[in-house]
Amino acid sequence: MDSQFLKKVGLKATLPRIKILEILESGGTARHMSAEDVYKALLEHGEDVGLATVYRVLTQFEQAGILTRHHFEGGQSVFEMDEGRHHDHILCTKCGRVDEFFDPTIEERQKAIADKFGYSMTDHSLYIYGICKDCRKKEKA
């Protein structure tokens, strides 16, 4: 149960946290959600959770290491549940579609660059922007 999971990561099993976890786990909505997205999803499920709590809980989940925060272009932060494996993103600037990829060569080069400049790398973010196949098809029409 989710409440067990929350306790395991050191968080009290409160209703808001359980509900937010459910929203994020159910791939029902997109895998990549903003705080506002999560908040709206909660309202649709009839849950009465404050937006401030959504922000607080997402930040706690991030600190607990169970989700990752991304900074896609366009203002707000986007969150996604972690499933262990790191990946980067390629997104369509027309329709918002998001695809995920992992490229060992790029990962390796990044580390080499950090070394070369004398940094101990702690993190990195790579976003590729473009127009997806579907959107190009529509444009031609």
Added chain:
Amino acid sequence: MDSQFLKKVGLKATLPRIKILEILESGGTARHMSAEDVYKALLEHGEDVGLATVYRVLTQFEQAGILTRHHFEGGQSVFEMDEGRHHDHILCTKCGRVDEFFDPTIEERQKAIADKFGYSMTDHSLYIYGICKDCRKKEKA
């Protein structure tokens, strides 16, 4: 003169635009500046330009293709004059130091990934975060 340059790119040569251009060109301050940084630099030079104008002008310069806007972590946008060659950034999360690099292998892989997923790539952003050598030295002390 800067006013000629501004006209060349299709912008009226106004005092605020000329002054902002000077600030950005004089590597005096860091190469990577936020709107607020530019605004403060103007004030220090005794220029009386509104912050709203700084934002407007930076956006216009971006659209005119003479500078690039970056989204480093930590909220505000950062701008830098273009000098033709594209590059990515590695930055220290302790002291804010920024280094620039260009890696043909990474660039190439990115294009390959976009192709593989059926996107026509329009842009990409890569930031490597870490602790620079100087900051690691201080930490040990």
Added chain:
DNA sequence: TAAACAAATGAGAATCTTTTGCATTGTTGT
């Protein structure tokens, strides 16, 4: 070079996203 007109500016209000303060409510171990 002065009038004429459109474009640009400055100041502050407005917006948008995220954070914070605080009184109230909920969770947990006993």
Added chain:
DNA sequence: ACAACAATGCAAAAGATTCTCATTTGTTTA
């Protein structure tokens, strides 16, 4: 069930950026 303390909701605050609008400035024209 209860005390102890953490979490929540709401509204206010904060930080970054954009917008509104009256006023000023740059450029063109006569």
